[in-house]
Amino acid sequence: MIPVAFDYVRATSVDDAVRLLREHGDDAKLLAGGHSLIPMMKLRLATPATLIDISGIPQLNTVAVNGGRITIGALTTHAALAASDALRASAPVLWDAANQLGDPQVRNRGTIGGASAHGDPAADYPAALLALDATFTIAGAGGERQIGAGDFFRGMFETALASTDVLTAIAFDAAPASAYVKFHHPASHYAVVGAAAVLTMNGGTIGAARIALSGIGDAAFRAGSVESALTQVDTADSAAVRAACAGAAAGSEARSDTFASGAYRAAMADVFAARAVALAAGRTKTRR
């Protein structure tokens, strides 16, 4: 690793991190697990003048389940989420995403806050957090505010975070009938297509569905037409589920690269959305 020279400071608290961001301006970057930022610095694609290390800030690495509400500290590692039985029971969609993200080294260091703040269009969490309709808690120059997942992921490497903002927590309601499935890129293991489903079931029938997709366009998105088409579908009827998932990527312009064309990505969005729905529906059965 041979990056351009940079300064390094440690933040002792969230307030301290906000203060340091204001002090160092746009050339500063927050360092959490570093597993998105540091690879870019190695390639000299990112050249921050200052790294503000927030990894030592206490109390930001917890998973709290309060009644039906789950709150995850922004510094919680992927490995901690992947090993959380509470998360597995209450929101398997996010547990799936954490388990399929990167490799053990990445999972041990990388954090949910860092990965979300990076805004990578092929990341796993955005689809899961959109489907969970999660709420992001952000500390900034004007104090603390909350923002919904639908407003958080804005575009390619673009989120609602301003240059002096620190993402501190992500919260959502329990969603036991949920799942995330992923078409792995064979090199990067990022999502060629990542599909998240959160279902409300009436017996074997879908009462309501939230479906979100990652890896396809410039940012993860909710597949609104699929969500409505899935309502009242009997999940035992796999042909009906597949039919409802057709056109899942209609709301996005699918990207092309050497591994997959846009047309293929869009076709795979349908397939993986249906697989996510089937897996999510199956989880309600086994739990009963």
Place this chain on the structure above:
Amino acid sequence: MAFTAMVGARIRRREDPRLITGRATYTDDVRLVGTVYAAFVRSPYAHAKIRSVDLGPALAHPAVVAAYSGHDLHHAHGLKTSLPVAHKMPDLLTPPHYLLAFDEVRVVGEAVAIVIAKTQYAARDAAELVEVAYDELPVVVDPLLAMVGPPYVHESLGTNVAFRMPLRAGDPDRAFAEADEIIKQRIVNQRLAPVPIEPRSMISSWDEGMQQLTLYSATQIPHLLRTQLSIVLGLPENHIRTIAPEVGGGFGAKLNVYAEEAVIGWASMQLERPVKYVETRSECFQAMIHGRDQVDDLEIACTKDGTITGLRLRIVGNLGAYHQLLTPVVPTLTLLMALGCYRIANLDAEVVGVFTNTMSTDAYRGAGRPEATFFIERAIDMVAQRLGLDPVEVRRKNFIASTSFPHTMPTGLTYDSGDYETTMDKALKIVDYAGLRARQAALRKEGRYLGIGLSTYVEVCGMGPSAAMAAGGWDSATIRIEPTGSITVLTGISPHGQGQETTFAQIVADELGVPIDHVSIIHGDTDKVQYGIGTFGSRGTAVGGAALKLAIETIQAKAITIAAHQWEANPDDLEYREGKIGVKGDPSKSMTTAEAGFLAFMGDHLPPGLEPGLDATRRFEPPNFVFPFGTHVCVVEVDARTGEVKVEKYLAVDDCGPLINPMIVEGQVHGGIAQGMAQALFEEVVYDERGQLITGTLMDYAIPHAEQLPHFQLDHTVTPTTVNPLGIKGVGEAGTIGSTPAVVNAVIDALAPFGVVHIDMPLRPEKLWSAMHGASNGVTR
């Protein structure tokens, strides 16, 4: 104590404890006092004139020690000798390949300047300060376009065709005129990046007092590197020491002489300081040699019963912009192995080597033979498909019979030994081939697509007879019995993962009757070890091990002479038995090799005229190559909804002759299959039409991960060779050579219901999904 044979035993590799506990010394672990660090300035263009290079801003960097441009090296310092290309092709065009480009760059990543600083960080920063002005020139990356250029990669040649090599045997025109069926197919063997875990690494130091250059480099060929450095730098060879410390993977990519090695060596002489250079992974993708990249046009003539009567073939090898050490040789090896293990009497073939504005291709695990095996094994399946025959039966019909070895091929090679049918039958029995076909039929009715693929490969290795090699093909071994009885072996090969520190010790332990721990194997240092050729072409044990066996025989003969004198016996009445000297027919008396060695060291109880000391240096000149073979069977299921390939079963039945250490053989085969399977499914180096490298990081270029690979089931048959005294054949590349066609044949077999005949690698899901959804682009039906 009962004699326990080490040869044949599954002994754990003695190399591994230091490797897995992080105690091995790789080149980057070598720390020399006063070291400075180099960074290279590399061309961002695939083809351009260099108008000017301004080193000034870099030299102004406070930590920079020196900087040199290609112009400096060429004009001010007179380094005008081209990098070597080893070949025996009289008509080969060999455009100059200077250490640093000074007038023109011809590939992205070509080095134009070197910056040396007190830290590697400063070196990288300062390299970015060098201002190079380029005038872009037209670019050609497609070898089929380059063949009929302009543009020309080397304008002064007036062509991009570096060589043409025809080969004709039998009466191909008649075979085609009389054929029942003729199958034509273009098969593209894509470009690959070797991606060793350790990239190119080197550190050089210059001793002004001794006038001695020492270069540590991650190389497979320390001696050949020394020789070539001597030529390129104009320094006497006996003033150069090259050392290959622990080397973290080579795969042929470190069987080379790189410009960087010479420039680093030269820079350390200029500065009288050690200079270190470890390339980044991005540089490794750009500027380490690539492998494969051939376009093979086939026409196969056959009769209705599946007999292949003739082959027309044009091999177009994309050489890249310059020759590296073996660049032009690789596609000629494809030609030599084009007929595989089949009796095909009539051949009309030509190899064309073509320059393009891409990185040089060169030897990458298999080096020319995987390409041949791929197209001939695909051809067999195409014949079967066209005629409605089972691919097993087409193979059986065309195999060279086990009774006809040694067997001279129309290509001129003489295959040493083989029994292809027995090996195939063993594999078919293990996988229950008939059962698999029945299951395939049943699953197809459910809309599931199971595919069964075979590859019955033969390859050429144990490189090789000196007459057929560009440099010597022999190798060497020294054995020294030390006064206290321990045994030192100096081998001319340069193992870097092949395990010869273990297997050679096994051989010595058995033959000279010592515990294996008493044997140490030294390699990779030209000041310690007698000249050797190195490790490549699956030659380490087949040639280096054979030299070791000769040295053992010399030691044994002298030890017998010493014992005979001691016992006042006739040497002819003595023999080596279970590692000890004894009297024929008399088990009561014995002498160990260590005892004989001690007598030889003391020197006062030796027969008159016998020199003291017990050591021997021998060289083995192979009379022929060796030809390992085998049958690989791959079973896949292709997901009709996504085109993803799941490898359900993989069996390799290989025949590399007797096994010295089955565990090490299995390790070699495992690694080989992984790389071959990755070519079939994942890997591809992509340049765009402007010569920019699209797959320049591990985020884009897919090397195989453990979880993408199935369990490998391995078995063997044993057909010894008479080419060397160990009877063994090489196994380092066989897995790579055998596996790629087995995987692709399985996938195409799975897609047979869709009328698919061929799809080029890598078999990405989208290609297969498209083929299953009626696409015509990129699919032969």
